[in-house]
Amino acid sequence: METTRALESQSQPLSTEELYDLAQTVTEKQKKIEDEEDRGTKEMQTKDLTDILTAIDMAAEKLCDIDPVWESSSTVKRDIRAILHPYEILQEKTKKSRHFFLDVF
Secondary structure, three states: OHHHHHHHHOOOOOOHHHHHHHHHHHHHHHHHHHHHHHHHHHHHHHHHHHHHHHHHHHHHHHHHHHOOOHHHHHHHHHHHHHHHHHHHHHHHHHHHHHHHHHHHO
8 A cells, every 4th residue: 555655656657776665665564564463473372371371270289179189189280280391381482582572672
C-alpha cells in the first residue's frame, strides 16, 4: 500500500536506485512486523508452557498429599519431574532469551 502511494505520487518514473531503496524499506518493515508476530507467538507458547508445568506440579503435590504411602507418591513426583525436565529447560531458555531481548532495548 505504501509502495503504491509512493509510486503514484511520483510525476516522473523512479530510478533503479530509488526503486531498490523503496523495496528495501518495504522489506525491512515487513520483517519487523513478522518478527513482532513471531515474538507474540513465542510469548504465548511460553505462558502456555508455564501454565502446564505449574498445573502438573500442583497435581503431583496433591498426589503426595493424598497418598498415605510417601515412598510411592515421592517416586511418582520425582519421575514426573524427570519426564518434564526437557520442558523446564526450554522454559528457562525462553525466559533468558526474552530477558536478554528486553535488556537490549
